[in-house]
Amino acid sequence: xxxxxxxxxxxxxxxxxxxxxxxxxxxxxxxxxxxxxxxxxxxxxxxxxxxxxxxxxxxxxxxxxxxxxxxxxxxxxxxxxxxxxxxxxxxxxxxxxxxxxxxxxxxxxxxxxxxxxxxxxxxxxxxxxxxxxxxxxxxxxxxxxxxxxxxxxxxxxxxxxxxxxxxxxxxxxxxxxxxxxxxxxxxxxxxxxxxxxxxxxxxxxxxxxxxxxxxxxxxxxxxxxxxx
Amino acid sequence: xxxxxxxxxxxxxxxxxxxxxxxxxxxxxxxxxxxxxxxxxxxxxxxxxxxxxxxxxxxxxxxxxxxxxxxxxxxxxxxxxxxxxxxxxxxxxxxxxxxxxxxxxxxxxxxxxxxxxxxxxxxxxxxxxxxxxxxxxxxxxxxxxxxxxxxxxxxxxxxxxxxxxxxxxxxxxxxxxxxxxxxxxxxxxxxxxxxxxxxxxxxxxxxxxxxxxxxxxxxxxxxxxxxx
Numbered sequence: 001x002x003x004x005x006x007x008x009x010x011x012x013x014x015x016x017x018x019x020x021x022x023x024x025x026x027x028x029x030x031x032x033x034x035x036x037x038x039x040x041x042x043x044x045x046x047x048x049x050x051x052x053x054x055x056x057x058x059x060x061x062x063x064x065x066x067x068x069x070x071x072x073x074x075x076x077x078x079x080x081x082x083x084x085x086x087x088x089x090x091x092x093x094x095x096x097x098x099x100x101x102x103x104x105x106x107x108x109x110x111x112x113x114x115x116x117x118x119x120x121x122x123x124x125x126x127x128x129x130x131x132x133x134x135x136x137x138x139x140x141x142x143x144x145x146x147x148x149x150x151x152x153x154x155x156x157x158x159x160x161x162x163x164x165x166x167x168x169x170x171x172x173x174x175x176x177x178x179x180x181x182x183x184x185x186x187x188x189x190x191x192x193x194x195x196x197x198x199x200x201x202x203x204x205x206x207x208x209x210x211x212x213x214x215x216x217x218x219x220x221x222x223x224x225x226x227x228x
Numbered sequence: 229x230x231x232x233x234x235x236x237x238x239x240x241x242x243x244x245x246x247x248x249x250x251x252x253x254x255x256x257x258x259x260x261x262x263x264x265x266x267x268x269x270x271x272x273x274x275x276x277x278x279x280x281x282x283x284x285x286x287x288x289x290x291x292x293x294x295x296x297x298x299x300x301x302x303x304x305x306x307x308x309x310x311x312x313x314x315x316x317x318x319x320x321x322x323x324x325x326x327x328x329x330x331x332x333x334x335x336x337x338x339x340x341x342x343x344x345x346x347x348x349x350x351x352x353x354x355x356x357x358x359x360x361x362x363x364x365x366x367x368x369x370x371x372x373x374x375x376x377x378x379x380x381x382x383x384x385x386x387x388x389x390x391x392x393x394x395x396x397x398x399x400x401x402x403x404x405x406x407x408x409x410x411x412x413x414x415x416x417x418x419x420x421x422x423x424x425x426x427x428x429x430x431x432x433x434x435x436x437x438x439x440x441x442x443x444x445x446x447x448x449x450x451x452x453x454x455x456x
Contacts, residue, residue: 041267068352068379068380091382143372143394151298151300152268154319169397169401172396
């Protein structure tokens with residue numbers, strides 16, 4: 001009698017293999033990691049700064065900032081007194097798992113609870129490269145316009161939560177919130193959504209509570225997360 | 229006696245070869261072509277619409293709109309009564325010369341004076357792909373922030389003119405105009421610069437006059453343009 005043993009063969013890209021290695025490092029260290037993506041100027045660094053200010057006494061935080069050039073962002077975050085590593089992509093339009101892997105030795109992972117990775121400002125390319133983190137988050141902003149979910153569907157489909165930033169200037173723009181939310185809902189039904197202003201602080205409590213709950217859930221059981 | 233004949237061998241990428249073909253088509257048709265690049269939501273389509281409204285009785289205009297998905301932009305432009313062709317890149321983060329070439333048969337080039345190509349909303353990738361046009365133009369916007377030249381130098385270096393849009397909301401943002409302009413000047417000294425609001429019309433006359441002058445100069449002598 002012949003028995004057939006099912007073999008699940010996973011063909012992984014080189015990037016995905018390294019993403020898995022990053023994930024293993026995070027899980028072994030008990031470190032919850034988020035990939036924060038956005039258009040240029042939507043407020044990634046501002047959100048990281050507000051998050052660090054609010055949570056740095058609760059969690060041991062660090063940030064990795066990806067940029068085409070300069071260390072403007074990581075300098076700002078480091079000024080708040082948490083570890084911040086800059087990745088200069090040298091012109092590349094996204095972070096990939098190898099770039100993140102190369103940055104990790106700069107951080108003492110077992111001494112951290114939460115790592116926020118700020119991707120390069122780009123609504124397209126970062127979606128194609130898993131980093132190995134636990135959650136992907138998008139920050140959009142009112143001035144970008146209400147049609148962005150329709151025009152950049154891949155980004156809106158691939159995230160676990162999103163923020164809409166710069167709510168303080170909503171009235172200065174022709175932004176149809178229903179049209180925007182409808183686009184998000186079509187692409188990513190039930191997506192966790194926060195309307196915020198990093199400038200005024202509006203809405204940030206809900207975001208911070210989400211981060212708290214995510215870190216707590218991860219500390220309870222690190223299994224079951226997609227590779228993001 | 230041996231004579232040495234200097235051979236200038238140009239190794240062109242496949243994209244550059246097609247860009248040259250596009251350029252030949254434009255020049256043969258007497259058509260001046262612009263590549264308009266920007267971050268998502270900076271105002272590319274708004275600028276094209278304002279330009280079409282203002283100049284469509286002076287010039288025979290058309291637009292090609294590149295987007296990852298949807299025909300939202302080309303529908304808006306077509307509603308103004310000028311030819312508009314949508315290129316859906318199917319997820320790709322930039323236009324390339326072949327995509328533009330594939331769109332050109334949709335237009336009757338000899339019956340046009342000015343073609344505006346709206347690139348995909350992205351401050352990084354479009355800079356790597358010549359389309360074959362005569363001029364590259366960047367439209368930035370106030371809400372993106374004053375640090376963008378420093379963070380996306382390739383984009384700011386590679387253009388022939390730039391606009392800073394959404395000047396109507398300048399006071400609502402912490403935007404240091406001197407810091408921004410200094411960054412632009414370092415990267416692209418003397419760059420033609422227009423501070424505008426596509427919403428209020430502020431500053432658009434200067435932009436429109438630049439377009440008029442560029443088209444007139446091109447009609448005078450089509451030679452001498454870089455391949456953009």
